[in-house]
Amino acid sequence: MTTLPAPSAKKLGLVIDLDTCVGCQACATSCKEWNAQGDGGPLTDTDAQGADISGPWFNRIHGYEVREDGRDDSRMVNFPRSCLHCETPACVTVCPTGASYKRAEDGIVLVNPDTCIGCKLCSWACPYGAREYDYTQGVMKKCTLCVDRIYNDNLVEEDRVPACVRACPTGARHFGDLGDERSAVSQLVKERGGFDLLPAMGYKPTNKYLPPRARRETYAAGVAPLPKGDGSVMEKLFSWADKLLSAAPKVEARANPQDNSDKLEG
Amino acid sequence: MNPAYSVILFTTASGAGYGLLALSGLAAAGHGPASSIGFALACVGVALALITTGLLSSTAHLGRPERFLRAFSQWRSSWLSREGVVAVATYPVALAFLAVWSGLVEAPALIAPLGIATAALCAVTVYCTSMIYRQLTTIPAWANRFTVPGYLLFALATGAGLLSFISVVFGRFQAGAGNFQAFLTLILIFAVIVLKWLYWRWLRRRKPEHSMAAATGLGPGVRQWEVPHTARNFIMKEMGYSVARAHARRLQQIAMLLLDVAFIATFISPKFPWAVAVSAPALLLAAWTERWLFFAQAEHVVQLFYGQEKV
Numbered sequence: 265m266t267t268l269p270a271p272s273a274k275k276l277g278l279v280i281d282l283d284t285c286v287g288c289q290a291c292a293t294s295c296k297e298w299n300a301q302g303d304g305g306p307l308t309d310t311d312a313q314g315a316d317i318s319g320p321w322f323n324r325i326h327g328y329e330v331r332e333d334g335r336d337d338s339r340m341v342n343f344p345r346s347c348l349h350c351e352t353p354a355c356v357t358v359c360p361t362g363a364s365y366k367r368a369e370d371g372i373v374l375v376n377p378d379t380c381i382g383c384k385l386c387s388w389a390c391p392y393g394a395r396e397y398d399y400t401q402g403v404m405k406k407c408t409l410c411v412d413r414i415y416n417d418n419l420v421e422e423d424r425v426p427a428c429v430r431a432c433p434t435g436a437r438h439f440g441d442l443g444d445e446r447s448a449v450s451q452l453v454k455e456r457g458g459f460d461l462l463p464a465m466g467y468k469p470t471n472k473y474l475p476p477r478a479r480r481e482t483y484a485a486g487v488a489p490l491p492k493g494d495g496s497v498m499e500k501l502f503s504w505a506d507k508l509l510s511a512a513p514k515v516e517a518r519a520n521p522q523d524n525s526d527k528l529e530g
Numbered sequence: 531m532n533p534a535y536s537v538i539l540f541t542t543a544s545g546a547g548y549g550l551l552a553l554s555g556l557a558a559a560g561h562g563p564a565s566s567i568g569f570a571l572a573c574v575g576v577a578l579a580l581i582t583t584g585l586l587s588s589t590a591h592l593g594r595p596e597r598f599l600r601a602f603s604q605w606r607s608s609w610l611s612r613e614g615v616v617a618v619a620t621y622p623v624a625l626a627f628l629a630v631w632s633g634l635v636e637a638p639a640l641i642a643p644l645g646i647a648t649a650a651l652c653a654v655t656v657y658c659t660s661m662i663y664r665q666l667t668t669i670p671a672w673a674n675r676f677t678v679p680g681y682l683l684f685a686l687a688t689g690a691g692l693l694s695f696i697s698v699v700f701g702r703f704q705a706g707a708g709n710f711q712a713f714l715t716l717i718l719i720f721a722v723i724v725l726k727w728l729y730w731r732w733l734r735r736r737k738p739e740h741s742m743a744a745a746t747g748l749g750p751g752v753r754q755w756e757v758p759h760t761a762r763n764f765i766m767k768e769m770g771y772s773v774a775r776a777h778a779r780r781l782q783q784i785a786m787l788l789l790d791v792a793f794i795a796t797f798i799s800p801k802f803p804w805a806v807a808v809s810a811p812a813l814l815l816a817a818w819t820e821r822w823l824f825f826a827q828a829e830h831v832v833q834l835f836y837g838q839e840k841v
């Protein structure tokens with residue numbers, strides 16, 4: 265059914281810390297590895313070894329440069345992007361077949377690969393680019409929040425989290441019930457000022473992002489200036505020796521017409 | 531948005547077909563039995579052929595067309611599903627209308643009700659088609675008040691052009707200034723010209739609603755520094771289509787020129803009936819160009835994650 269269920273009390277989702285993410289792609293590759301062998305069938309890349317590689321991934325790690333107002337330096341923010349398991353996902357309601365659905369019990373948004381006709385309308389309806397078309401199977405694919413891990417009794421307790429969360433080496437990804445105010449993830453969102461992506465679109469994402477922490481001004485003040493010379497005899501001697509030794513190989517090198525070392529940078 | 535030819539062919543061909551069918555139904559409701567079986571067969575036959583071509587070509591857009599029956603199931607929430615349901619429901623009503631209008635089945639009292647029912651189903655189908663696009667708030671170029679009238683008016687105008695052409699072929703095109711058919715076609719073409727002019731002006735002037743700052747939550751000083759993958763993925767191919775934007779202005783002029791040609795040809799058609807041989811194809815070409823631009827000019831919010839500053 266593509267009509268939405270009543271909002272569930274349990275809202276499983278991710279909290280992604282933009283402060284600690286190092287952009288290592290471990291979450292993306294771990295996601296691909298787990299889901300390439302799951303219930304949704306293989307997650308095939310075409311031209312996998314070639315220049316025009318293409319295939320569905322559920323997690324894409326963007327890199328942004330942020331220049332804060334009034335500063336001339338900037339900071340880099342690694343930004344993992346995946347399905348946000350929205351409260352009001354238009355990707356579900358536009359689906360003509362019922363293949364797309366939002367689970368009433370925990371809010372996870374899924375696609376049934378056995379009934380999807382591959383019309384791609386859900387990908388048009390999603391502002392977050394969470395749904396990718398699988399050209400080899402002719403159906404849409406998306407993040408399942410590792411529904412086949414989190415309830416899986418065959419796995420040891422610590423593995424019953426999404427593959428991306430399990431793989432993250434810096435602890436930048438947190439999994440939990442965002443419908444429960446007392447849960448660790450809800451507390452984290454409260455403490456760190458977790459925010460929604462594109463809140464004006466009105467999709468009410470479940471996943472939250474934690475902003476990069478404010479910078480410590482010791483770094484922001486820039487590199488400490490180099491100590492100035494005191495003009496001593498020893499310093500002049502070293503300076504003279506440095507000049508002499510730096511110039512000498514260059515003169516040698518010029519003798520060789522093939523040498524371009526003076527044109528090389530660095 | 532990537533202008534998929536299957537979808538453009540679908541919306542223009544089925545639009546013209548539904549326009550022709552609706553106008554035939556309304557004409558029959560006003561005038562009673564068709565002048566000849568051939569005329570009725572030509573009108574409804576061409577209309578249903580165009581609709582069927584369109585519907586079949588739309589399945590070419592699907593990854594799993596063999597599962598198309600499932601698309602009729604979610605009419606409670608999905609405009610695409612509703613469109614499918616109403617499109618299929620139109621067939622039996624249109625065939626019943628053809629039977630009584632052509633006189634194959636002698637039931638003159640049913641001509642008007644069936645004609646109006648057919649026209650209403652056509653209108654609802656095209657409305658559903660337009661709502662598939664109108665509902666997508668992710669694409670501001672579509673989620674606005676121009677989309678629904680655009681689809682309805684283009685369907686009626688192209689249908690009117692085709693109906694005039696068939697009327698001329700069957701010698702049913704009235705000569706002289708009293709030609710209501712030509713008058714109606716003129717009004718429809720004029721309405722299309724005004725609507726598209728207003729739409730394109732609005733599109734040029736609109737203030738972007740969504741920014742990379744809102745998409746990433748990283749504030750106004752954000753810009754793309756590193757892309758997440760080296761090759762173009764589905765999202766970039768489908769939503770990041772930008773080939774036509776460079777030529778948008780010229781293509782708009784071509785569409786407008788075709789509409790102007792159709793307008794002039796229709797204007798002189800009461801005196802020179804075969805001018806409809808110019809206006810009908812000019813209208814269809816204009817609809818094709820407009821529909822192609824409708825896709826190619828549309829920007830998707832997801833591009834904000836891929837380096838575009840505003841949508």
